[in-house]
Amino acid sequence: MDHHDHHHHDDDDHHHHDNRYSDMQARVKALETVLTEKGLIDPAAIDAIVDTYETKVGPRNGARVVAKAWSDPDFADWLRRDATAAIASLGFTGRQGEHMRAVFNTPETHNLVVCTLCSCYPWAVLGLPPVWYKAPAYRSRAVIDPRGVLDEFGVTLPDDTKIRVWDSTAELRYIVVPTRPVGTEDLDEEALADLVTRDAMIGTGLALAPEQLR
Amino acid sequence: MNGPHDLGGQMGFGPVAPEPNEPVFHAEWEKRALGITLSCGAFGAWTLDESRHARENIPPAQYLDASYYEIWIRALETLLERHGFASDEEISAGHKLQEPAKPKRVLTADMVPGVLARGGPCDRPVDTEPRFAVGDRVRTRNFNPVTHTRLPRYAREKTGVVEAVQGSFVFADDNAHGRGENPQWVYTVVFDGGEIWGEGADPTLTVSIDAWESYLERV
Numbered sequence: 001m002d003h004h005d006h007h008h009h010d011d012d013d014h015h016h017h018d019n020r021y022s023d024m025q026a027r028v029k030a031l032e033t034v035l036t037e038k039g040l041i042d043p044a045a046i047d048a049i050v051d052t053y054e055t056k057v058g059p060r061n062g063a064r065v066v067a068k069a070w071s072d073p074d075f076a077d078w079l080r081r082d083a084t085a086a087i088a089s090l091g092f093t094g095r096q097g098e099h100m101r102a103v104f105n106t107p108e109t110h111n112l113v114v115c116t117l118c119s120c121y122p123w124a125v126l127g128l129p130p131v132w133y134k135a136p137a138y139r140s141r142a143v144i145d146p147r148g149v150l151d152e153f154g155v156t157l158p159d160d161t162k163i164r165v166w167d168s169t170a171e172l173r174y175i176v177v178p179t180r181p182v183g184t185e186d187l188d189e190e191a192l193a194d195l196v197t198r199d200a201m202i203g204t205g206l207a208l209a210p211e212q213l214r
Numbered sequence: 215m216n217g218p219h220d221l222g223g224q225m226g227f228g229p230v231a232p233e234p235n236e237p238v239f240h241a242e243w244e245k246r247a248l249g250i251t252l253s254c255g256a257f258g259a260w261t262l263d264e265s266r267h268a269r270e271n272i273p274p275a276q277y278l279d280a281s282y283y284e285i286w287i288r289a290l291e292t293l294l295e296r297h298g299f300a301s302d303e304e305i306s307a308g309h310k311l312q313e314p315a316k317p318k319r320v321l322t323a324d325m326v327p328g329v330l331a332r333g334g335p336c337d338r339p340v341d342t343e344p345r346f347a348v349g350d351r352v353r354t355r356n357f358n359p360v361t362h363t364r365l366p367r368y369a370r371e372k373t374g375v376v377e378a379v380q381g382s383f384v385f386a387d388d389n390a391h392g393r394g395e396n397p398q399w400v401y402t403v404v405f406d407g408g409e410i411w412g413e414g415a416d417p418t419l420t421v422s423i424d425a426w427e428s429y430l431e432r433v
Binding site: 025044048054057093097127140147164 | 220221227229231233236242248249250252253257269280281282287288291299300302304307309310314317321326327332333335337364365366369380383384402410411421422
């Protein structure tokens with residue numbers, strides 16, 4: 001494809017922006033119109049995809065996985081051995097969750113997940129990735145300065161905590177199982193799931209203490 | 215390729231900007247961009263690896279200036295043109311100007327739940343035994359292909375330890391270019407921060423990548 005189509009290039013734009021993409025709303029609308037006229041896409045399918053990730057598939061799924069792992073040692077073992085199957089047993093399967101791995105924080109080691117090369121993310125348990133996860137600042141720094149990154153999320157770890165960064169360079173998708181907060185012995189899975197944030201399952205956060213919810 | 219996408223260890227992008235209570239989408243067009251991208255993937259005309267490579271091929275200044283959904287749309291237009299489904303001329307005109315290539319399938323609304331729930335597993339059996347075992351010391355190769363690879367620059371010619379044998383998977387470097395799936399064993403290889411970043415590295419840091427077997431040499 002021609003990246004330098006001068007009919008459409010805005011030479012005055014000092015950001016070297018391609019004028020075709022200066023109005024994404026219009027460009028994507030045109031693309032959808034062309035593909036629909038050609039019978040290649042079904043706008044109702046797009047609606048269904050959007051609805052799936054707005055209302056059905058999101059971090060609430062992953063929080064249920066973590067809460068069950070905290071509550072049920074047999075499930076935690078299964079999650080360690082075969083995360084894809086253990087997670088599927090809760091009904092969470094599919095796109096960008098085909099090959100899951102669960103990594104467990106311990107008092108000694110904190111895990112952090114990144115995709116330096118693109119935006120690989122465990123959609124089936126966390127939904128679509130946040131903007132920052134796909135942006136250069138996080139992708140560039142997570143592997144070289146994870147403590148600096150964590151600081152920007154308000155997370156400070158002891159100096160001797162080991163930090164393990166998982167760069168998702170192949171088709172394995174990682175979910176972090178954070179450590180269970182103290183004072184949660186009496187909570188059921190439903191209440192525990194409320195403590196599990198999206199960021200805690202990426203590793204840029206910790207699970208909430210019960211008092212943080214109040 | 216040593217493209218703008220290969221960001222690990224680069225500097226100058228400023229702080230990460232977490233957004234409290236971030237919405238799933240920030241604009242209506244992002245919703246359509248997601249749906250169109252997934253719908254076109256269902257044509258069966260290209261692989262996820264080819265689409266990743268199309269994104270990497272966006273010129274660096276544009277790649278780094280674009281939101282991720284814009285990156286998706288730019289790459290999608292490349293793929294649609296390459297495979298005969300839609301041209302830049304048509305998209306700029308906003309109307310169909312010629313007949314498209316025939317897709318293997320068109321994703322309709324009724325197919326969406328099944329397609330998303332199935333996903334696209336890319337583990338494949340191989341005839342060979344894994345060449346490396348857990349605990350083996352390995353060195354990543356040093357290469358700079360102009361084609362697709364999933365070995366990041368920061369992790370080339372580095373020595374680490376095999377932590378897990380993860381199974382055998384479609385080899386992205388070949389599959390992105392229509393050279394076949396050619397599955398290989400994939401290993402999680404963990405490196406000390408100091409091996410990768412040298413002087414001044416965080417002594418508590420280890421970094422792992424998931425590496426196809428041909429990325430690795432025995433130490």
